[in-house]
Amino acid sequence: MGTRDEVLVRCPTLNLNSPFIFICCQPGSEAILKEELARNYPRLRFAFSRPGFITFKDFEGSPLSPDFQLRSVFARSYGVSLGNVDASDPVPEIITAAEEISRSFENSLLRLHVWERSEFVPGEEPPGYISGVVARELESRLRIQAPQIFYPGLEAKVEELVLDVIVLETKEKPKVFLGFHRHQREHDPWPGGEIPVELPTSAPSRxxxxxxxxxxxxxxxxxxxxxxxxxxxxxxxxxxxxxxxxxxxxxxxxxxxxxxxxxxxxxxxxxxxxxxxxxxxxxxxxxxxxxxxxxxxxxxxxxxxxxxxxxxxxxxxxxxxxxxxxxxxxxxxxxxxxxxxxxxxxxxxxxxxxxxxxxxxxxxxxxxxxxxxxxxxxxxx
Ligand SMILES: C[S@@+](CC[C@H](N)C(=O)[O-])C[C@H]1O[C@@H](n2cnc3c(N)ncnc32)[C@H](O)[C@@H]1O
Structure with a gap:
């Protein structure tokens, strides 16, 4: 099992050959997800988790490909895990990472996905709770500073490389985590697997x-x-x-x-x-x-x-x-x-x-x- 430090190493010169995978899920589903992965992927060992966010490591340390497809009911989004970035000013490090991924894959453009780890089961958020403010601000800084690396728009197309930027903590000590994956049809194309649907005020229920x-x-x-x-x-x-x-x-x-x-x-x-x-x-x-x-x-x-x-x-x-x-x-x-x-x-x-x-x-x-x-x-x- 990896240690907390091993998984959350700062993303230094960035090693794209990571044996770690990150997965986002509904808060509270971590235990079911672990059980499901133990059944489907005995090679993966649990490494680290926060509510709604969990990492696993290949037990032999073999690097994971961004092409892998995860068979999972409980994973909303997943990818190769690259570790933490300096959250006091994450933008330069994320852009360096994006440039390196792009170079390593024939200078392809990247689809940029920035989102916040879910903190609550849907419908159980405290009154006045608003999510996404930190992620939106970070995304707009990245797009302004490095427009040449990222596709415009959010919805990933099949075969595109996606840079996953996950805001793990928004309060006291912000934490930003990086990963990447190649989009395939089975992987939801929106940031964090959040399927964008608005609830009309006239709808009788959620x-x-x-x-x-x-x-x-x-x-x-x-x-x-x-x-x-x-x-x-x-x-x-x-x-x-x-x-x-x-x-x-x-x-x-x-x-x-x-x-x-x-x-x-x-x-x-x-x-x-x-x-x-x-x-x-x-x-x-x-x-x-x-x-x-x-x-x-x-x-x-x-x-x-x-x-x-x-x-x-x-x-x-x-x-x-x-x-x-x-x-x-x-x-x-x-x-x-x-x-x-x-x-x-x-x-x-x-x-x-x-x-x-x-x-x-x-x-x-x-x-x-x-x-x-x-x-x-x-x-x-
Ligand atoms: C989660 S609610 C359904 C929400 C609904 N689909 C909506 O769109 O608003 C569950 C419903 O199942 C109904 N229900 C439970 N057992 C049932 C049964 N044996 N036959 C028909 N309805 C049942 C309950 O009366 C309740 O209204």
Missing amino acids: AFLKLEQAIRWGRLPLAAGDTAVELGSAPGGASYSLLLRGLEVWGIDPGAMSPVVWTDPRCEKRFHHVKKAFSDLNEKDLPSSAQWVVLDINGPARVSLPYVEQLLLRYKPELMGAVLTFKLNDPKHSRHIPEWITRLSELGLRQVRARQLPSNKREICVIGLTGRGILRLQSRS
């Missing part, structure tokens, strides 16, 4: 963010005119997102929906409330065909997965895909994620992927497309 982030992360090919069946729809954030995208939505939930799903003129009376628990449904309560199944009930997967199975089988002929939220009220349940994925694959979903999205609380998002959904996605790209 579940609007969860669904919008899932759609962007999974490149889900929804289309106006599709029908979605959402299990656990109240008060209506996710349904509202689907309605604004032009879908017909059937929400199953004994709880009350926000009136906005009927009163917002953009929703055009396309919402149907089945005000029942799933176990009380009758055959005629649901539409005969649907393209999308959405799940967000507050029960464990052992309860919700059988419901999803019934819906996936019922809608198999027309189905494009599913967007499922599985609660992890007990972190130990994360061990079952591979079984859930296998089960969903057996039910006809392909490319089933799981991720703890930035707006997920103690839960994860699982998405999958059917063959029909994949064809639609391909026809769009």
Whole structure:
């Protein structure tokens, strides 16, 4: 195991051959992430962590390539870890590092990602909490002083090299950490894996963010005119997102929906409330065909997965895909994620992927497309 000093060495003349990897995750998910990596990558040894930030070292000290792809549900972003920079004036050291990376990779331009380590589980921030001020200021200084090294804009394109600048501490003793990676499709293209979605003031709940982030992360090919069946729809954030995208939505939930799903003129009376628990449904309560199944009930997967199975089988002929939220009220349940994925694959979903999205609380998002959904996605790209 590396020592704190070994991992947080100042990034001196910068050795790009680092055996360390950094990973950002939701604060509180560090233990699950460690367990997941121990299963998937026994070569990696835990080295250092702060809430929302964790480093590992290859146990033989072999350098990690910026091309590596991490299979992880809980990593929001990751890369080769280069260590700390002098936070009293980080700009010169970061620019030196950027120049060296660029030179080492055929003078390619770098995509610049600067962000702050997440301190809170989403929705649990203290009143008045504002994040990102230090990162924004640092990013603008870097871009002004070295415009020739960085691509403009934030969204990384496949194969680009990304310079990761992570503000670990913003208060008393600021700490800035450097890493880099080569962007591939499986790695979220935004700084720190923060999928940029705004919560409209009219949205009934933060579940609007969860669904919008899932759609962007999974490149889900929804289309106006599709029908979605959402299990656990109240008060209506996710349904509202689907309605604004032009879908017909059937929400199953004994709880009350926000009136906005009927009163917002953009929703055009396309919402149907089945005000029942799933176990009380009758055959005629649901539409005969649907393209999308959405799940967000507050029960464990052992309860919700059988419901999803019934819906996936019922809608198999027309189905494009599913967007499922599985609660992890007990972190130990994360061990079952591979079984859930296998089960969903057996039910006809392909490319089933799981991720703890930035707006997920103690839960994860699982998405999958059917063959029909994949064809639609391909026809769009
Ligand atoms: C996290 S909330 C859903 C949030 C919602 N998706 C949104 O966008 O605002 C969980 C919901 O699951 C519902 N629920 C729990 N068990 C259910 C069941 N067996 N059948 C239908 N709904 C259920 C609850 O009534 C609750 O409204």
